[in-house]
Amino acid sequence: xxxxxxxxxxxxxxxxxxxxxxxxxxxxxxxxxxxxxxxxxxxxxxxxxxxxxxxxxxxxxxxxxxxxxxxxxxxxxxxxxxxxxxxxxxxxxxxxxxxxxxxxxxxxxxxxxxxxxxxxxxxxxxxxxxxxxxxxxxxxxxxxxxxxxxxxxxxxxxxxxxxxxxxxxxxxxxxxxxxxxxxxxxxxxxxxxxxxxxxxxxxxxxxxxxxxxxxxxxxxxxxxxxxxxxxxxxxxxxxxxxxxxxxxxxxxxxxxxxxxxxxxxxxxxxxxxxxxxxxxxxxxxxxxxxxxxxxxxxxxxxxxxxxxxxxxxxxxxxxxxxxxxxxxxxxxxxxxxxxxxxxxxxxxxxxxxxxxxxxxxxxxxxxxxxxxxxxxxxxxxxxxxxxxxxxxxx
Numbered sequence: 421x422x423x424x425x426x427x428x429x430x431x432x433x434x435x436x437x438x439x440x441x442x443x444x445x446x447x448x449x450x451x452x453x454x455x456x457x458x459x460x461x462x463x464x465x466x467x468x469x470x471x472x473x474x475x476x477x478x479x480x481x482x483x484x485x486x487x488x489x490x491x492x493x494x495x496x497x498x499x500x501x502x503x504x505x506x507x508x509x510x511x512x513x514x515x516x517x518x519x520x521x522x523x524x525x526x527x528x529x530x531x532x533x534x535x536x537x538x539x540x541x542x543x544x545x546x547x548x549x550x551x552x553x554x555x556x557x558x559x560x561x562x563x564x565x566x567x568x569x570x571x572x573x574x575x576x577x578x579x580x581x582x583x584x585x586x587x588x589x590x591x592x593x594x595x596x597x598x599x600x601x602x603x604x605x606x607x608x609x610x611x612x613x614x615x616x617x618x619x620x621x622x623x624x625x626x627x628x629x630x631x632x633x634x635x636x637x638x639x640x641x642x643x644x645x646x647x648x649x650x651x652x653x654x655x656x657x658x659x660x661x662x663x664x665x666x667x668x669x670x671x672x673x674x675x676x677x678x679x680x681x682x683x684x685x686x687x688x689x690x691x692x693x694x695x696x697x698x699x700x701x702x703x704x705x706x707x708x709x710x711x712x713x714x715x716x717x718x719x720x721x722x723x724x725x726x727x728x729x730x731x732x733x734x735x736x737x738x739x740x741x742x743x744x745x746x747x748x749x750x751x752x753x754x755x756x757x758x759x760x761x762x763x764x765x766x767x768x769x770x771x772x773x774x775x776x777x778x779x780x781x782x783x784x785x786x787x788x789x790x791x792x793x794x795x796x797x798x799x800x801x802x803x804x805x806x807x808x809x810x811x812x813x814x
Contacts, residue, residue, distance in 0.1 A: 432466050439463060519543040561591065562599050569605050574743040576607055579771070582778030613749045627694060627720060629660035629732075635720070636665065637696035637733040638682075638703070640673065641740055645750045653760060654681055655740060658689075659696070659732040662773050663781040665689060667740065667764045669756045675705035686715065696720040696730055739767070 427435070435456050442452035453463045519541045526537040538545050555561075564587070568580050575583075577600040581593040600606075629635040638656040645651060652673055656666035665685045670677060686692075695717050697703040704721065712719055722729035744763045750756040772778035 429470065432470050436463075436466055436470060516543065516547050520548055523548055558599075561589065561595075562603065564589065565596060565599055566603060566605070569600075573611065573747070574607060575772075577605075578774070579778060582772035583770075585778075586772075611747050613747055627696070629658075632658060632661055633690050633692045635659045635694045635696055636692040636717075637730055638666075639698060639730060639733045639737055640700065640702075641737050641745070643669075643745050643750070643756070645752065645756065651750075651753070651756060653740070653745075654678065655733065655737055656682070656685060657733055657736050658692075658781075661781050662732070662736075662776060664736065664764045664767050667760045669753060669760055671753070673702045675702055675708040678702050678705075678708055679711050682712075691715050692717050694718045694720050696722065696733070698722055698727070698730060699724050 435458065439449070439452040439456055442455065443449055447455075449463065450460050453460045456463075458466075520543060522541045523534070523537040523543050526532045526540060527534060532540070534545065534548065537543075538548050561584075564584060565577075565580060568583055569575070572579070572583075577597045578593055580600070581591065581596045584591055584596065627635055635658075636656060637659055638654060641653045641655055643651045643653060649671065651669050651671060653667055653669045654673065655664070657664050666681060668681050682695075693716075695712060697719070699721055702708070709719060727734050740763070744760070748759060750759070767780075768782040769780050771780055773781055
C-alpha cells in the first residue's frame with residue numbers, strides 16, 4: 421500500500437485482525453506490520469483507537485466523530501455571529517447604509533467573509549458593494565438645505581423640498597431626506613424661546629368648505645408676555661384656501677372687540693357665508709350673533725367639548741403655537757402684534773402647506789394697511805424682517 425494513504429474505519433479494523441492472526445501464528449509484530457504495509461507505530465496507534473471494535477462499530481464511531489466536528493463548527497459559527505450582532509450599532513438595521521456599516525464592521529473586527537457578513541446583516545451583496553456617485557451640485561444643495569433648515573427651524577424635509585423647488589432646484593424629497601439625515605438635521609421636539617427687543621438687530625353636521633369665503637373659522641390661542649401676563653390671540657382662517665385672515669392679540673376679548681376684528685377682515689375680504697367656532701363666551705354673545713345676522717353670515721357652532729369639529733382652525737392653532745409662540749419671548753404687546761402679523765404674512769405667502777401640495781395659501785399678493793399690495797417676493801422679504809435670503813431665489 422502506498423505511503424500516506426487514508427484508511428476507512430472498516431479497513432483499519434480488518435488490518436488489525438490480519439496482524440493479530442499473523443502474530444498468533446508466530447510472526448513478529450514488525451514483520452506482520454510490514455506485510456500489512458504500515459509501520460509499527462501506526463499499528464499501536466490504531467490498536468489503541470480501534471482495538472476490540474467490530475467493523476460496524478468502527479463505522480458508527482467515525483460517523484459520530486464527523487457529526488461532532490460539524491456541531492463544533494456550527495457552535496463556533498453561532499458564537500461568532502452572536503458576538504458580531506452584539507457589536508453592531510444599537511437599534512434595528514433598517515436602512516441600507518446602517519447594514520453596510522454593520523457588515524463592514526463584522527469583516528474588519530471578526531474576520532468574516534463578505535458573504536457571511538452580508539447574510540448576517542440581511543444585506544444584498546450588490547447593495548454592499550455599491551458606491552454612490554457624488555453629483556456636482558451635492559455641496560451647493562447641502563448648503564441650501566442647511567441654510568433653509570437654520571432659517572425655518574420648525575420645517576421638516578418635505579417643506580424644505582417645497583422651498584427648494586420654488587427656488588429652482590430640480591430635486592425630490594428622497595434626495596433631500598438623504599442629505600437631511602446625513603447632516604443630522606431634525607425638528608426638535610422642544611425649542612428655547614428667544615427675546616427680540618434686546619437682540620443686536622433690534623355641534624353641527626360639519627359643513628365642508630367648497631370655495632373662497634364659503635366657511636371661515638376662528639378660535640382663541642392663549643400666550644403670555646415676558647412679565648407673566650396672559651394674552652389671547654384671535655386666529656381667523658378661510659377653510660377652503662387655508663389662508664390666515666387675522667391673528668390679533670389682546671389682553672381681554674369682548675364681543676365688541678370680536679365684532680371690530682371681524683369687520684376689519686370683512687372690509688378687505690368680503691362677507692363669508694358661514695363662520696365656524698366653538699362655544700366660548702365671546703363668540704356666543706347676543707350682540708355678536710345679531711351683528712353677524714345683519715351682515716348675512718351664518719354661524720356654525722361645534723358641539724361642546726368637540727374641538728375636532730373645528731379641525732382646520734385647530735390645525736392652524738397648532739402651527740401658530742409650534743412655529744411662532746413657542747419660539748419667541750414677547751416683552752410688550754406691540755412686539756407681539758408686530759411679530760404675529762409678520763408670521764401671518766409669512767404663513768400666507770411663503771410657508772408651504774401640505775394640504776395644498778406644499779404651496780403657500782396666498783402666494784400671489786397680500787394687501788397692506790394703506791390699501792396697496794405687495795407681490796410674493798416683497799411679502800417674503802418683509803416677513804423675514806428684511807433679511808436678504810438668497811436661498812429662496814435660487
